[in-house]
Amino acid sequence: MNTKSAFIRTLLVSTVITIIVFSQHVKANNTGTVMETTLEYQLNYAYQTKSRLHEYARETLNQALYDVIAETTLVFSDELSLDSVAFAIAEERREVHISMAFVRYLTAFVERTFDEPLTYYNSNAETLHAYQQDLINHAITDITLHELGHHALDLFYGQYTPPRFVPDMEKQVGRWTTRMKNNLELDENELGRLLTLFSVLDHKLAERKANNAMTRTVKNLQNKIDYECLDAFSEQAKVLCENLADTLYAEYALTDGND
Numbered sequence: 061m062n063t064k065s066a067f068i069r070t071l072l073v074s075t076v077i078t079i080i081v082f083s084q085h086v087k088a089n090n091t092g093t094v095m096e097t098t099l100e101y102q103l104n105y106a107y108q109t110k111s112r113l114h115e116y117a118r119e120t121l122n123q124a125l126y127d128v129i130a131e132t133t134l135v136f137s138d139e140l141s142l143d144s145v146a147f148a149i150a151e152e153r154r155e156v157h158i159s160m161a162f163v164r165y166l167t168a169f170v171e172r173t174f175d176e177p178l179t180y181y182n183s184n185a186e187t188l189h190a191y192q193q194d195l196i197n198h199a200i201t202d203i204t205l206h207e208l209g210h211h212a213l214d215l216f217y218g219q220y221t222p223p224r225f226v227p228d229m230e231k232q233v234g235r236w237t238t239r240m241k242n243n244l245e246l247d248e249n250e251l252g253r254l255l256t257l258f259s260v261l262d263h264k265l266a267e268r269k270a271n272n273a274m275t276r277t278v279k280n281l282q283n284k285i286d287y288e289c290l291d292a293f294s295e296q297a298k299v300l301c302e303n304l305a306d307t308l309y310a311e312y313a314l315t316d317g318n319d
C-alpha cells in the first residue's frame with residue numbers, strides 16, 4: 061500500500077531471502093478446482109491482472125503504459141509484513157512487491173467471513189468456494205493495479221518526501237486504479253479495496269485484542285474505510301460498508317470506549 065523510502069527499499073530488497081517470482085507466462089486455470097484451492101491461484105490472478113492491463117495498453121496504443129508494464133516485475137515476498145500489503149519500487153528495476161503473509165491472511169479472512177453471498181441476487185458463482193475466490197480476486201486486482209499505478213504515474217515517495225504530498229499522490233493513484241478497473245471491466249462492484257482494508261482491520265483488531273493495547277492504526281484504517289465507503293455506489297459495496305465493520309468490532313468485542 062505504501063511506497064517506502066529508498067533506504068528501506070534497498071535494505072528490504074537485499075534481505076528478502078524467499079522471493080517467489082512466478083513465470084510471466086503462467087496463466088490461471090479457471091476451471092481447475094484443485095488449482096483454486098492453492099495460493100498459486102491467487103498469485104496467478106495478480107499476473108492475470110497485469111497481463112490484462114498490458115493488453116489494454118497495447119489495444120489503446122498507449123506505448124508509455126505498455127513499456128512501464130513490460131518493465132515491471134511482480135515479486136511475492138515472504139519477508140514483507142502482512143500490514144504492509146504491497147509496495148512499488150523503481151530503482152534498479154521496476155518492481156511491485158506483494159506480501160505473501162497478506163495474501164494468506166486475506167484468503168483465510170474471506171473464507172471465514174463470507175460464508176454466504178453478500179447479496180442474494182448478485183452472485184453468479186456456482187459454489188460458495190467460487191464466490192469466495194471471486195472476492196479474493198477483487199482484492200488481488202485492486203492491490204496489483206494500485207501498485208502498477210504508482211509505476212504508470214511515476215508517483216513514488218520515500219522518507220524524504222514531505223508527508224503533506226503523500227495523500228495527494230495516493231488519491232491520484234486511487235483514481236487511476238478506479239479508471240483502469242472500469243476500462244478493464246474488473247471489480248465492477250468495487251469490493252477489492254474494501255476487502256483489503258477490512259482484512260487488515262481484522263488483523264489489527266485481533267492483534268489489539270491479544271495485546272489489549274490501543275492502536276492508532278485501527279482508527280486510521282477505519283477512516284480509510286469510511287472514506288472509501290462514502291464513494292461506494294454498488295449494492296454489494298454498500299452492504300459490505302454497512303455490516304462488516306460492526307461485525308468485526310463485535311467479533312473482537314471492542315467498543316469505542318475501550319481505549
Ligand SMILES: [Zn+2]
Binds near residue numbers: 061062206210230
Ligand atoms: Zn499507493
